[in-house]
Amino acid sequence: MDLSSLSPAAGANKKRKRVGRGPGSGHGKTSCRGHKGRGARSGGNTPPGYEGGQNPLQRRLPKHGFHNPRRREFEIVNLATLEERFETGATVDPVQLVERRLARKGLPVKILGEGKLTKSLTVQAHKFSASAKQSIEAAGGRAEVIARA
Numbered sequence: 001m002d003l004s005s006l007s008p009a010a011g012a013n014k015k016r017k018r019v020g021r022g023p024g025s026g027h028g029k030t031s032c033r034g035h036k037g038r039g040a041r042s043g044g045n046t047p048p049g050y051e052g053g054q055n056p057l058q059r060r061l062p063k064h065g066f067h068n069p070r071r072r073e074f075e076i077v078n079l080a081t082l083e084e085r086f087e088t089g090a091t092v093d094p095v096q097l098v099e100r101r102l103a104r105k106g107l108p109v110k111i112l113g114e115g116k117l118t119k120s121l122t123v124q125a126h127k128f129s130a131s132a133k134q135s136i137e138a139a140g141g142r143a144e145v146i147a148r149a
Helices: 079-085 094-099 130-138
Strands: 075-078 109-112 122-125 142-145
Touching: 075 079, 075 094, 079 109, 079 130, 109 122, 109 130, 130 142
Parallel strands: 075 109, 122 142
Antiparallel strands: none
């Protein structure tokens, strides 16, 4: 075996379509573009959602709901999750939550009171629900609110 005997796998290389090379080629005259119309012209393309002049679906459907441009999204973490993932006396902050894949980086964290907390934890987050704060302090821990960056 030498380099001259190497060839690509069957079906790996495809011959390019040579259009406009006469009637014998099978791709002559209109060069596979059909007759007239937008697709036959140079620079003619169809934008996404175009339905041939018919009112497109996007415009036929009614608008629905309200988009609040000032909405703040929070990463939600429940007390039950903190109970099973952290040891007693640990300090829980957004950086540790991201490391343990309980929250995504860049979003503020809110702690909610779902589940039971028996361990004494120092929890630092951007927001707490009233029940979460109460449960953390009842277990002997501290709930510290940190400022948003």
